[in-house]
Amino acid sequence: xxxxxxxxxxxxxxxxxxxxxxxxxxxxxxxxxxxxxxxxxxxxxxxxxxxxxxxxxxxxxxxxxxxxxxxxxxxxxxxxxxxxxxxxxxxxxxxxxxxxxxxxxxx
Amino acid sequence: xxxxxxxxxxxxxxxxxxxxxxxxxxxxxxxxxxxxxxxxxxxxxxxxxxxxxxxxxxxxxxxxxxxxxxxxxxxxxxxxxxxxxxxxxxxxxxxxxxxxxxxxxxxxxxxxxxx
Numbered sequence: 739x740x741x742x743x744x745x746x747x748x749x750x751x752x753x754x755x756x757x758x759x760x761x762x763x764x765x766x767x768x769x770x771x772x773x774x775x776x777x778x779x780x781x782x783x784x785x786x787x788x789x790x791x792x793x794x795x796x797x798x799x800x801x802x803x804x805x806x807x808x809x810x811x812x813x814x815x816x817x818x819x820x821x822x823x824x825x826x827x828x829x830x831x832x833x834x835x836x837x838x839x840x841x842x843x844x845x
Numbered sequence: 846x847x848x849x850x851x852x853x854x855x856x857x858x859x860x861x862x863x864x865x866x867x868x869x870x871x872x873x874x875x876x877x878x879x880x881x882x883x884x885x886x887x888x889x890x891x892x893x894x895x896x897x898x899x900x901x902x903x904x905x906x907x908x909x910x911x912x913x914x915x916x917x918x919x920x921x922x923x924x925x926x927x928x929x930x931x932x933x934x935x936x937x938x939x940x941x942x943x944x945x946x947x948x949x950x951x952x953x954x955x956x957x958x959x960x
Contacts (some may be wrong), residue, residue, distance in 0.1 A: 769881065772948060782890065783940060784948035791948065825890055829943060833905040834880070834892040 740764050743835030744830055750845045754815045759824050761837045764809040769831035773802055773811045777822045785824075786811060818844060847871040849879070849940050849951035856957050863917070863956060867923040867940030873915050878945055879923045881914060883936040884953075891936075892906050896923055930958045 741764040751757050765845065770811040774782035786802035789809055793829040797803055799814040813820055826837040867879060881893040884921035894904040896914045904912050913926045923940060937953040
C-alpha cells in the first residue's frame with residue numbers, strides 16, 4: 739500500500755502569513771494527488787486536484803506543487819476562514835490513502 | 846446538481862453487521878464510481894472501498910475481509926455492509942464521488958458501536 743506521510747500534524751500561523759503543508763508519498767503516484775479542507779462537523783472540500791490544479795471556486799491563494807514524490811499545498815496569505823484540517827489523498831492505486839491530516843489554526 | 850446522502854442506524858451492537866445506504870442524485874452510478882470513507886471521532890480519514898461504474902469493487906485491504914459494497918442502479922443507491930463490528934469502528938461514514946477534477950461528499954452518518 740502507498741503511504742502518505744503528511745506534515746506538520748499541526749500548525750499555528752498569523753493572518754496574511756504564508757503556510758505550506760506537505761505530503762510525502764512512499765512511491766511514485768504521478769499527479770494523482772488531491773488536497774482537501776475539512777471544517778468541524780463538515781464534509782471535506784476539494785481544494786486542489788491533479789497535484790497542482792485549483793478546484794472550481796477555490797480562492798487563488800491556494801496552490802499545489804510537486805517535486806518528485808513530495809507534494810505541497812501552499813496558502814499564500816492566510817485568512818480567518820482557512821482554519822481547519824487539511825488532508826492529501828492519493829488515488830494512484832488501491833487502496834487509495836489519505837495523509838494523516840494537518841490542523842491549521844490562527845495564531 | 847450532484848448530491849449524495851448516507852442513511853443508516855446510528856447505533857450498532859458489537860459483533861453485529863453495519864448496513865448503510867448512499868442515495869445519489871444528479872448522476873448515474875453507471876457513469877461515476879462511488880467510494881466509502883470513514884472518520885473516527887477526532888481522527889483522520891480512511892478510504893474503505895469503491896464500486897466502479899461497471900459494478901466491480903475494490904476494498905481497503907485492512908477491511909476487505911469484513912466489507913462488502915454493492916449497488917442498485919435503478920434506485921441510484923450504493924450499499925455498504927461491514928460485519929463483526931467493534932468499538933473501533935465507531936465513526937462518521939461518508940459516501941463520496943471522486944473524479945479527476947471533483948470531489949463530492951455526502952454529509953456523513955455517525956455510527957456508534959456500543960452495547
